[in-house]
Amino acid sequence: MDLYFTIAIIAVSIFLFVKDYFSIDTTSILIMALFIATGVLSPEEGFSGFNHPATITLGCMFVVSAAVFKSGLIDSLSTKIVALAKIHYLVALVVFCLISATFSAFVNDSAVVAILIPLALSVCRQTGIAPSKLMIPISFSALFGGTCTLIGTSTNILVSSIAKKSGLEPFGMFEFSLPALCLMGIGLAFIFIFSPFLLPKRKFKDENLLKQTENYITEVEILEECKDIGNSLDKSRLLREYNVQILGVLRDKHWIKDFANSDQIHRKDVIRILISPNKLAELKNQSTYKVIGNENHKDEGDISQKVYEMMVPAGSILAGSTILEMNLGHRSHFSVIAIKRREETLTDNLSSARIKEGDMLLVHGSKASINKSIQDKLLIMLSEYSEKKVNLKKAIPALIIAAGVVTAAALGITTILISGMIGCLLLVTTGIIKPKEAYEAIEWKVIFMMAGVLSMGTALEKTGGADMISNFVFQQLGGLDPRITLSAIFLVTFLSTNVLSSKATAALMAPIVISLAAAMEVSYKPFLVAVMFACSLTFMTPVSYPTNTMVYAPGNYKYNDFLKIGTPLNIIIWVAASFIISLFFPF
Template sequence: MELYFTMIIIAIGIFLFIKEYFSIDTTSILIMALFIVSGVLNPEEGTSGFNHPATLTLGCMFVVSAAVFKSGLIDGLSDKIVKIAGTHYIIALIVFCCISALISAFVNDSAVVALLIPMALSVCRDTGIAPSRLLIPISFSALFGGTCTLIGTSTNILVNSIAEKQGFQPFGMFDFSLAALCLLGVGFSYLFLIAPLILPKRNTTVENEFTNTQDYTSEVTIVQGNKDIEKPIHKTALSTDFSAQIISIKRNGDNLLIFDRYTTLKEGDVLKIVISPDKLIKLEAMNMYKISGNKKGLNDAEHPKILFETMIPVGSDLAGSSLKEFKFRNIYNCSVLAIRHREETIHENLSEVTIKEGDLLLIYATKEELNQLIQEKLVILLSEYTKAKINYKKAIPALVIAVGVVAVAAFGLTSILISSMVGCLLLVTTSILKPKEAYEAIEWKVIFMMAGVLSMGTALKKTGGADLISDFVYNTIGGLNPQITLSLVFLVTFLSTNVLSSKATAALMTPIVISLATAMDLSEKPFLIAVMFACSLTFMTPVSYPTNTMVYAPGNYKFNDYLKVGTPLNVIIWIAASFIIPYFFPF
């Protein structure tokens, strides 16, 4: 009976992951709760993910990475990066891809991409290179870099920890680096030679600044004295002078279900319009329309507001809630005037729109107000790039500690969990990070997601579900050549990751491939490596990996762009991995 419950709960979890009714961390905790309530796992087993080595290691690495970023060391290289990258498109492509891969091998890839996006956009504005020509390669390169070390991605840590808990020898820091570097070489060959021929070329003119080429949905109200009152839509200044598209009209509290270009506007009408940001500010300056959500006005002399284009990064507390639920205006005293979610136009009331990671927000705020949002990791700034100042008194010790964490684990002196914990303690006790800063550095949504998805693997192992699935797989393909079996495992894993989260896929696949390797009397290592690589190297959709989601809106991409660029790369990597992994990790 417990096995049936396990399969049903996992099926529910997969459905919720795909449909995205809830955030990924909420779905993960829901799955954990269902396992406990159904009796499949007792409370101690169900919540064991919170003290699992993978979860603890990941939390510590968040703190170590934050210390390196906060020190300004990486920002200190920004001037040289931007200067070199600004010489030619191919040079920019190579520079940003190499930087992205290199840094992502050791620190959180989402943080790396969040740092590089504004830098890349700065180069695009100066050179006329379309952002769509750079951002997808930056994201893909971060994924390749993350596979190169044990700490490169949370997926590597997760798979390694599950295997270690089941009694298998853990991987070292650089055990699979050579195999990963071979795949990185294959990936870079594609990104430098083939991808430029496929990547879309949008927003390529210098005159079209990135911040001025995006259309947003905004809500405006017609005020008394407006010259557009009693005019048909197609003759209003809103249409002729501002090229705004009216998508809905609310009159006396009711939506007009039918309207066309001949419909006349009335005083008090609330219009939802699609308009570019630069024209939006000009519209406000004419005092004919009141922009909803503008608490103090755009041109308050005592509190001057500036137009900022920002993005919701991975782990932002804003993600998963609406501005109204978050009490955004009351807390931060600034206004969100427009929202862009991927390429789709949002029709709902802006204050009630559920914000998602990767969304762009057009914010009117003072620089001080915006800095508060940035410091609290709610948004990252896209409209301009300002590098952090290097604090050498903290930067050098932070770098030494970070290198020490990696080196101690790499030489096998202790586990990565112990070395990262000691590193965190040193960062806090030496005041490089304050305890509050260390706490805020941890992406708690990811921690809760890890704890939740780990319960799936625990349930599969406890109820025999992993053995049952592996027996089915063994009876189906067990007679095939081990290399073909490995190839099919890689294929199923990366296809699953393109619709599920990478961590959920890893938690499900790891116990299954361990049982499969045991049944086939083969080494478990090549299968574990296949799961690690396949979960990270997913390029086919914008939701397959957080970094892919992050570049979607800033690059002005469409869903099909990922299919066109990512599918060939995924197929190439799948074929290459089928030969490279067994070469370095024999069966």
């Protein structure tokens, strides 16, 4: 019975991952809860993902990566990167791809891409290069770089930890670097040769969006006979009937910045709003409001209010919530006035729009409020790029500690879990990063997702599902050359990852291929390496990996753009990996 429950729950999980009804971390925890509620897993087994070595190691590496990024080491290269990239498009392509691949091998790939996106956009503005010619190559290069080391992606850490938990030898820091570098060489060669032809030369259709939205930022004076006087903003006709966004309230010649939707409207208040053209025409016909346009009422606290172009990065707590739920105007002191997502741009009824990772936002606020949102990792800046100053007192020790974490694990002095933990403690105790910053550096959504998806692998092993599936595969492919089986595993894994989470796919496939290798009486390592590579090297859709999602809106791509360049690249990597992996990891 437990096996049937397991198969049913995994089927439900696949449906939820594909349909995207909930955020990935919510779906993962829901799956874990179902396994516990049905009795497939005990509470201890279900929650064991939270103290799993993969989860703890990943948390430590988030902190180590954050210390390196916070020091400004990568930002310090921005001037040289921009100078080189301005020489020619091909130079820009090579420079951004190599930097993305190199840094993603050792630090969080989403953070690397988050830094490179505004840098690349800055180059595009200065040179006239279309952003669509650079964004996908930056993301794909990060994926290749992540496969080169054990800490390159969370998937590598996850698969290695599953092997160790199964009583097998885990992977070393650079154990699979050589085959990964071979695949990266093939992949980058493809990108350098074919991306100029396969990628569209597409600039933003909404280049005038900023001007359009500013045209409908206006100010309304509340007249004496207005029925909204005494009501809260969220119960006013302005919000209920005209779907406006409140950008500010001028009262007694001073702007109220900490206003909330629950604040009351007073007589003679001047309310700055964002309103659609049609609703603005209706509002002008009302006798209880006086539309006075943007009279630029300012005091010393309002001089920096302007519109910025931002993006929701992977791991942002904004993702999955509506603007109204987050109460951004009161909490973060800025307002969202437009959302660009995939092939659509939203300007109406934004309060109920659910924000997603990779969304581009036009926000109205002060420079201070925008900087705070960047520090809190809510958003990253796209419209402006300012180079971080390097704090050598923190940068050098941070780099030494990060190098020590990698070296200790690479030389086999200790495991990556222990070296990562020691590295985190050194970073905090030496003051390079504060405890609060360490907590904030951890992407808790990823941690919860890891803990949740690990329960799927545990349930498959406990109920015999992994053995059942592996026996089925063995019956179909066991008599063939192991390279054919390896190739089939790679194919199924990367196709699954294009519609599921890479971590969910890894958690499902790792126990299965371990059982399959035992049934075939061959080494488990080539199969696990195939799973690791296939989970990361997924290029066919914008949702297959967080970095693909991040570059979608800034590059102004369409879904088919990923299929056009990603499909041939995935086929080439699949064929190459089928031979290369077995060369370095004999059966």
